[in-house]
Amino acid sequence: MAMKAMDFKRLNRVDLFRAVLRKGPAARAELASLLGVSLPTVATLVRELEALGLVESSGELPSTGGRKAAAVAPLPDARAAVGVDVTRNHLSMAAVNLRGELKGHERPHIKFEVSDGWSGRAGHMVRDFMERTGVTGDSCVGVGISLPGIISEDGATLQRSHLLDIRRHMRFTLPLGNGLPQRLFNDASAGCLTELWEAGEPGSFFFLSLSNSVGGALVIDGRLVTGANQRAGEVGHVTLRPDGERCYCGKDGHYDVYGSALNLADPAGGRLEDFFERAESGDRAFGRILSSYISSLALVSVNLRMLLDCDVVLGGYVGGFLGPHLARIRAKAAAMDTFQGNAGYIRLSRRKMEGAAVGAALHFIEEFIQGV
Ligand SMILES: [Zn+2]
Numbered sequence: 001m002a003m004k005a006m007d008f009k010r011l012n013r014v015d016l017f018r019a020v021l022r023k024g025p026a027a028r029a030e031l032a033s034l035l036g037v038s039l040p041t042v043a044t045l046v047r048e049l050e051a052l053g054l055v056e057s058s059g060e061l062p063s064t065g066g067r068k069a070a071a072v073a074p075l076p077d078a079r080a081a082v083g084v085d086v087t088r089n090h091l092s093m094a095a096v097n098l099r100g101e102l103k104g105h106e107r108p109h110i111k112f113e114v115s116d117g118w119s120g121r122a123g124h125m126v127r128d129f130m131e132r133t134g135v136t137g138d139s140c141v142g143v144g145i146s147l148p149g150i151i152s153e154d155g156a157t158l159q160r161s162h163l164l165d166i167r168r169h170m171r172f173t174l175p176l177g178n179g180l181p182q183r184l185f186n187d188a189s190a191g192c193l194t195e196l197w198e199a200g201e202p203g204s205f206f207f208l209s210l211s212n213s214v215g216g217a218l219v220i221d222g223r224l225v226t227g228a229n230q231r232a233g234e235v236g237h238v239t240l241r242p243d244g245e246r247c248y249c250g251k252d253g254h255y256d257v258y259g260s261a262l263n264l265a266d267p268a269g270g271r272l273e274d275f276f277e278r279a280e281s282g283d284r285a286f287g288r289i290l291s292s293y294i295s296s297l298a299l300v301s302v303n304l305r306m307l308l309d310c311d312v313v314l315g316g317y318v319g320g321f322l323g324p325h326l327a328r329i330r331a332k333a334a335a336m337d338t339f340q341g342n343a344g345y346i347r348l349s350r351r352k353m354e355g356a357a358v359g360a361a362l363h364f365i366e367e368f369i370q371g372v
Helices: 005-023 028-035 037-053 116-133 186-197 255-259 262-268 272-280 285-309 323-335 355-370
Strands: 054-061 069-074 080-086 091-097 102-105 140-147 157-160 182-186 205-210 214-220 224-227 311-315 347-348
Touching: 005 037, 005 311, 005 355, 028 037, 028 069, 028 347, 037 255, 037 347, 054 262, 080 116, 080 186, 080 214, 080 355, 091 157, 091 355, 102 116, 102 323, 102 355, 140 186, 157 255, 182 186, 182 355, 186 205, 186 214, 186 224, 214 255, 255 285, 262 272, 262 285, 272 285, 311 323, 323 347
Parallel strands: 080 140, 140 182, 205 311, 311 347
Antiparallel strands: 054 069, 080 091, 091 102, 205 214, 214 224
């Protein structure tokens, strides 16, 4: 069916808004040529976005010809979204604006349990956080909640989480008392949404989430592939060593046993920073732990490459520390590769911190931008 004129106009408005958000203050003429529309069309769209309080005419930009060009600037803080990453012992909270910039993040300690008490306390923490970061009422477009478990397709039900000890389907919301839309995300998928946003262009990659549990998410041509049962990418439960140690799920030798961040954090008293500092300053015992961690990671990465033939992005808590070790991970993976002598396809996640909380928030930002 042919698109109606209104649809074209809305698409133009979305494109223009995206371009202004991306570029910062931009000349109207530049926007017109970028979008392939006339200057009067740009003027109309800018007026509409101004009326929505999303951009402002910012006077003039210096232009190369010496004359000043009329410019448009975004108002990125006109809206914001909040993401909450729930783990066994913490609540990571992040607020982001329309450009995906972090307005604030906090990670208070709170031990998870299925109880009204936990819900009440967690809801309180999120409300206080929103107040402190100035994200309230009309300016917030939604609250995304990231969980280490399987989430229903509609984002309303937590179907299962070994880590949170939930084995039955459970509606999951935070009592925020503000009527804002909420949506649940698997933690690895949420981290992956951050990577997708930062990449800026549709591509294909596998996002390997190396946090206290291991997860993964697959993006093909810019779209998250969730699978028939919302379990695509559950690489933590791929069997790496059939006779290996027991996974928290009850089966033996799964990759989670070798890839969990706890392998590194626990020997260092719980802090990954301390682990890497000691491993990198020549501590032999820590060096051996890191070597073994890297070997498993390289093995999983090359297997993912054989199956999917796309980039493998290292994210999660551990991903943020792997920069100095990337060459070694790549060398080990390349040694197992049938088709190529290098493993440049293994790369680091662009966002080093709070990827899951940020990604859960970015879902709502993206939805808002698409709907302007
Ligand atoms: Zn398992």
